[in-house]
Amino acid sequence: MPTNLVVTDIKQVTIRFSGDSGDGMQLSGTLFSTLSAIFGNEIATFPDYPAEIRAPQGSLHGVSGFQVRIGSKDVYNSGDKTDVLVAMNPAALKVNAQHLKKGSIVLYDTDSFQKKDLDKALFTTQDPFTELNLNHVQPIGVAITSMTKASLEGSGLENKEMLRSKNMFALGIVCWLFNRPLEIADKLLEQKFSKKPKLVEANIKALTDGYNYGNNIHLTASTYRIDPIESSKGFYTDVNGNTATAYGLIAAAEKAGVQLFLGSYPITPATDILQELVKRKDFGVKALQMEDEIAGITSSLGASFAGCLAATSTSGPGLALKSEALGLAVMTELPLVVIDVQRSGPSTGMPTKSEQTDLNQALYGRNGESPLVVIAAASPTDCFESAFEASKIALEHMTPVILLTDGYIANGSSAWKIPVMSDYPDISPPYVQNHFNGDAGEWKPFLRDEKTLVRYWGIPGTAGYMHRIGGLEKDQLTGVISSNPENHQQMVDIRKQKIENIADYIPEQEVMGDKDADTLIVGWGGTYGHLLEASLRIRAKGKKIAFTHFRYISPLPKNSYELLKKYKRVIIAEQNNGQFADYLSSKFRDLKNIHKYNRVEGQPFKVSELIEEFTKTMEGK
């Protein structure tokens, strides 16, 4: 590192790599965030890619982005405005223009800012920056394409292959800007392309040349430096929400001493869970790609009947297809974890965009009185905790559990302290042979634990406990088919009470911030990072505010009502039209203090907007 450079210490910076979906922006972004994490930063990432695999080159709807926010501490989300934009073409500049901070750096490829490129992105002039009113940014034009070609001259690669390394040249420049040692990036590239040594060589060359180019011409007057974080001692790795979800299931199966089974069907943005678990044959995981969403859940239910920790992973449209089988899981009272990585809807909606619009579907989307457990994960690493918790509840309370995550936290990653499993609670399923003093003759399939109302698990292959279950209503004592009216009413009540009883086994809801504030911010699921930051920043301005974030939605923590009624104003912020707010209002009808903040744009909340809106509500405007 040359000594004559100005090094700026700033707390956090948000960088967005943006280009055509074929430009390798996801790879540049992932590499940069991983090496930042290794370097000791806190990171939060947000891949934002189009639904089309390869949209027309240079078009506005083909723009693929990867945003990463890095900082020495308190990085709760991927940020809403960017400090640095890498724009590989005019479309990338146009799409991201509105998210640029004042004074931000725009690194763009002059080779791909020619007239034909500008036309494709529907610019009407030759000066895209003026046309977009971007007079407040620092544009840095670099001939990335031609320099990458020159860099790889004589490498033996085809022209087309050389151009693929453009993203590495750009990454090299960014690494220079942020003082990232290239050795780490080199190592990551070696891992990534371990089977293609030629590509490793080419990519490292392009990366290094990009870095050197930035250095040689002193690309910008200021360079950022991000301080290593002060974390608690231990081993860390980098994980995204979907992988963390898969890991949570593996960890729970290990704790419970049962086999893990996943029946699934590919669907954006949940597919990674399936793809992670099919790899885990080393743990004996049985993960099946089935013929459709229905087979995904029904094969899992079969595996649950046969004694597995069974799960199925999907997104909103898939959850709709699974509804009937979910009802069967409720009726047969079998353990099942259903993961819904929410995406924008209705119908196919915007598959790669994130929302919280499946809450009603999770709570109510079945025929009959069909209560089950709904919990939601707050962040990429919390997906691990939530998946573990969902599995524990399912196995111990013999019920389907819907775990709601969303595309934002599923694809976003952050540093994660590797959990020590001995710190986690045991998971003890109610195996029938451990009850009734081992006397199989005493048992019927719908006899229950008096306190929890949980039925016992008799697993095929166990001598003496042969029984039949199914979708038809059963007599509560004998377990045979019954359409007796009193029995049905009682069974409906029992199934409801069984779920409500789970509130005795989950923690009480906690409040962060000023407990004596007038205003309570309420959130659930993947908006945690944004809401926390908004509330912290409001407090930093000297205003009192409290914040609570729900993981357990059905049943709610026991103190929910007491907690909510204490505040003068309760602002429930969601990426839907108020589904959780309406749920709370229907549960606690005398709450008159509820305000709603709702955005359904398929994009993460913007902290600045949250602060503004919350402040207005607090001031009674």
Place this chain on the structure above:
Amino acid sequence: MEATELKYQKHLAKDYKSENAVRWCPGCGDYAILTCLHKALAELNIEPHDTAVISGIGCSSRLPYYMNTYGFHSIHGRAAAIATGVKVANPRLSVWVATGDGDSLAIGGNHFIHTIRRNVDINILLFNNKIYGLTKGQYSPTSARGFVSKSSPYGTIEDPFRPAELCFGARGTFFARAIDVDMKNQVEVMVEAARHKGTSVVEVLQNCVIFNDGIHNKISDRTWKADNTLTLKHGEKMLYGKESDKGIVLDGWNLKGVTIGEDGYTLDDVLVHDATIKDNTLQLKLALMDTSDGLPVALGVIRNVDEPSYEKDYEKQIEEEQKRTPRKSFTEFLLNSSNVWEVK
């Protein structure tokens, strides 16, 4: 360890019978199928607790309630997918699916073909009565074109599925056919189905005494049965008729029913059945024989081919991977993954 052919106790048919009162209509063909399954399991001597019977929705799907085994009466069309989960979860179990033509060939068609394609080692008993009985008499995917029913008062204008074609089209490895009233053949094919490692489809031509009575009469009635059916046996000549004087011969690319000693045909001309040949061309032709073409309907095991079964291959992959990378605890696994750093 296999669940089949046990060891310490000889089971009787009654051991597989549950205490629940059977509630099909009097005279329903399902009673015979149930009895045959009890007998077949006794002959196989599979432990009742190692047996799981999964069903969907419809009259046929009540069957698990009448079995003293593990049973799961599920939702419409999904039995094959549930059974896949049960079998993959625990390959030791003997897994059976009781289903009907509406359940498996209409609403559950997708699971039916994909289960067969995967070749999971389960046994599908497909009760084919060519009608929706439980909903009181609508035509089914196997009802003949022109069939008049409550939902086709002017006759259907669609062609039926022939289950064997679906099974073969999905690259099925086992297909057998039986008639509900023919208990001997039925028990035999069920036993064969259970012994076959892979998805076994047994089509049972079943009579719905209320809504489609006599639909299989042409082949089930004693008067015509001998001339209108051919019970195939692997390695044996395809002979039929009361006196076994008729046989199936090749006529160009087609099958033909002939009388031995007439038109110059001798016993040597009669084909020998090979259920184990991988090429299913001839087996399909046999499975599709119909009295309307002057041919007997084929019964017995028509196809029985050895191919790797899904759940076995799954276990094999796990075994190989665990040999390659010794089993770790979850925390060890994470500590040994790439991208780990320590904060001291």
